[in-house]
Amino acid sequence: MPGRSTSRRALLRGALFGASAAALTPALAACGSVAGAVSSDADIQFWHLFSGADGALMQNMIADVEKRVPELRPRSTVLEWGAAYYTKLAMASAGGRAPDVAVMHVSRLAGYAPGGLLDPWDLDLLAEFGVARDELNPKVSALGRYDDKPFAIPLDTHPFVVFYDRDVMDKSGLLDSQGKLIPLENPENFLEAAAKLRKDTGKLGPVVGVFSDTAQAWRLFWGFYSQTGGPFDLSEKKPRVDEDKMAKVIDFIKKLTAPDCRTMDYPAAIAAFTTRRSPFVFSGEWESATYRGSGIDLGAAPLPTLFGRPATQADSHTFVLPHQDDPDPARRRGAHRLVAEILTSSLTWAKAGHVPAYLPVVESKAYAALDPQASYAPAADHPALDPQAWFTGSGSDFQARMCQALQSAINGSASTGSTVKKMLSEIDFFLSKPNPA
Template sequence: MSAPPSPPPPAQGHDGRDRGPSPTRRSLLRGALAGTGAALLGSAALTGCGSLAASADPSALRVWDLFQGGDGMLMNDMIKAVSAGPDGFTVNRTILEWGPSYYTKLAMSAAGGRAADVGVVHLSRLAGYAPGGLLDPFDLDLLASFGCREADFTPSLWQRTRYDGTVYAIPLDIHPFIVFYDLDAAERAGLLDTSGELAPMGSPEALLDAGKALAEATGGPGIIFGYVNDTSQCWRQFAAFYAQTGAAFTLPEGGPAGIDTDAAIRVVTFMRQLFDGRTNPNNLDYDGALAAFMGGRGGMAMLGEWELPALRKSGIRFGAAPFPQVFERPAVYTDSHSLVLPHQADPDPARRREAHRYIAELIKQSLTWASAGHIPAYRPVLESPEYAALRPQSSYAGASEVAVLDPPAWFVGSGSNFHHRMSQSIQSALLGNASPERAVRDMVRTANSLLSQANPVA
C-alpha cells in the first residue's frame, strides 16, 4: 500500500452541463480537467494486454486497473480467458500505479467525459466518485442477462455498491484484514481445534492469553503487527475491533461524526494491552513484521490476505483465519476491488453493452483471482467445490459474511488521508506517546475537520 492520495479533483456534473449561470469552483476547473483527462488518455505509457494489433483496434474495450505484480499477472490470465473463442473480447488494458496517481487520473479522465470503458475502484472510495458524476450507473437488467445478479453477492457488500439508491460498482472480490499463524507454534500453544484450524478466541482476555502462549511456543514474539509509520494498518485493526463492539461509526455530510468514544477508548486501550512490547512487539513497521513472521520469528501475524503469495514463498507452515472476534459481535474489516463504468459524455450503446458483458464474464473468472488470496465476491464461485478446495483461502471465507467497510464518506477509503490521519492518532497511543483518551479525541477532531470540508466533486 502506498502513501495517501489527495482528495479527488473537482469535476463536472453527471450530465456534463453547468448547474447554473454563475461560475463555480467546479465549472471554472472543468475546462482544465477535461483537457488534462484527454491528454492522460492519449499519453499514458502503460502495460497493455494482448497483441499490438489488438491494442490499436479502435473497437477494443479500453480497461483501466491498478493491478501489478502477481495480481497483474492473474488479471492478464482472466482477460485472456474471457477473450478466447468466437464471443471473446478484444481488450486494450492499461495498468496505472496504485495510489494517488490512479485515482487522480481516473477522476480527471471521467471529468473530461472520455474515460475508459471499464475501471476499477476500491468500494470504500465509491462515495468520493459517484456523487460528482465521475462514474456512470449500471443497467442491472442488462447485467442480469449476462448472469450477474444482485442475489449473486452478499447483501452487506451489495449495499455498498449503491449511491443514492443506484448501483455504480460491481464487486470482484473481498479482501479482508485477517490473521496468519504458524501452524507448528499454534499447535504447541494449544490454539488449534480438532480440525487443525485456529480455534475461536471469544474475548479480549483469550487473545491476550493466545499471545502469551504463542510467545512461549516460539521463544520469541507471540502476535506480530507491523504498523509504525504505516498509512493504514492501525486503522484496519481499530476498525475491526471497533465494529466488533457493535458501536456505530458514521460520517454524516457536514458532521459531526457519530463515534462512540467509550467504545473507541475501550478498543485503543485493548490494542495497547495486546501490543505491550513484551509478549507482542509494539514497535514494528510493516516490512519488519512481515519479514519476522516469514522468518519463523512470531506465532501469529495480523495482515491483509494479499500477503498470501509472499508467505507461500517463505516456505513456513502456516494457516489463516478471519480476524479474531474478541468483543460482542463478529466483524472483519475489509474492502473490495470493484469494477465500474467511468463517466463518458456520450457512451456508445454497443460498447456500453459489451462493457456490461465483459464485467459479468470477468467476475465469473474469480476463482483464478482467488489463488492470490482474495475472496470471490461472486457467490457462485465462492460457494463452488473448487474454491472450497483452496487452502488456506477457504479457511477465512467466512469473513465475507461479516465484512465491514469504511463508513461511507467522500474522503475515506483505501489509501486515503483519512486512513493516514486516523492511524497516526492510534499509533501515538500504541507507542505510549498519548493516552487512549487523547488518541480518540484526536480521531474525533480529525473526522469532524474532514466533514467540515465540501466534497470537491459533489
C-alpha cells in the first residue's frame, strides 16, 4: 500500500502507466519526443489534432497570430487524432510533461477534468485579451465546465447535418421559396420525401455511409434519439435509457438506409452525392468544402427534427490547459492570449465548415455571407453531445462499439430488439470498468 505521502497525481500516474503499459508504449514514446522539442521558455507549446484542410487553416491562423503579436511564439505539434491523441494527452498531464495548451473534444472532458488532468481557465485573463465570457456560445461553454469551473474554451461546434442539391430538391417540391428544406416533421414525412426523390429522379434517395466507419452510425442514431427526449444516463452502474425510443429510432434508421445504403460506406456516400447519384446526404459539416467543390447548387440544414424536438449530434473542438504542477505565469498568460487571438480570427476557421463558438464572428455579415455554412449554423443552438461518461466522446471505443451494433441492424443481420440489447451489453461492459483517471 502506498504511504500517506504519495500524491494523488502519483497514484494516477501509476494507474495510467501500470494498467496499460504495453498498449501505450508508442504513445509514451511520442510524448517524450514532443516534450523534448521545447526550445525556449518563451515558446507556447500547442498540441492539436488537425490535419488536412483543417490543419492548413489552423496553421494559417497561427501564422497570422505571430504577425499580429510577435512576442507570442506558438509552437504547434500535430498528433494523430483519435484514441492515440487522447492517450498521449493524458500521459503528458499525468507525467509532468504537458504542453501549455491543447485541443480537446468537449465530449472527452469527463475523462480528464475529474481526474485532475486539466487546469481551469482564467476568464478574466481571456477578457483582458479581448474575449469576454458572454461572447462565447453559451451551450458549448456550459458543457466545458466541471465543478463550476471553466476547463474547456470552445473554438467551434461541428454538427452532423444534411446537405442537398437545391436544384433537384426544388424540382421535387421539397424546398420553400427561400431555397430552404421544408419541414419534415416526423419519420413518415421523411420516408415519403425519400420515396418521392427516388421516383422523380430515377436515382438514389437520401444516403448515409455508415460502414467501415467508427462514428457515422452512432452520430445518426444519437442525433435522432436525442430528439425524442429519452434518457441516456450512464452515471450509475446500470444505464438509464428508454429502450422503446431506442428501438423506434433504430427502426427508422433501417427504413432510411434501405434500399440505397444498407451496406454503403463513408466514401461511397460522399461519392454518391458529389456525382449527383443522390441529391441528399447525411454528413458531418466538415465535408462542406468537398461538397462545395463538386459544382452542386449546395444547400444545407441542421438534422431534420423528426422525433419531437430539435437536436443534432455534435461535438466541439475546445482549448484546454493540460495540468502542470508549477506552471510558469508568463507561459500561462501566453496560452490565454494565443487562444483569444485564435478565437477572434475564427472566421477563417468557418471556411472549414465548423460553426465558430465566438459569437461576434457568427453574428457578423461576413459569416452570414458564407454559403451553406450559415444555413446549418442553428445546429449549434441544439448540440447533442455524447452521454457523459469517462469512456464516451469523439474517437472513443464506445462510439466504435455502438456503431458495430447499429451496423448489424442496418445490414439486416440483427433485429431491432437484439440491437438494443447489444448496445446495452456494450454499455454494461464499459460501466463495469474502473475510470483510470
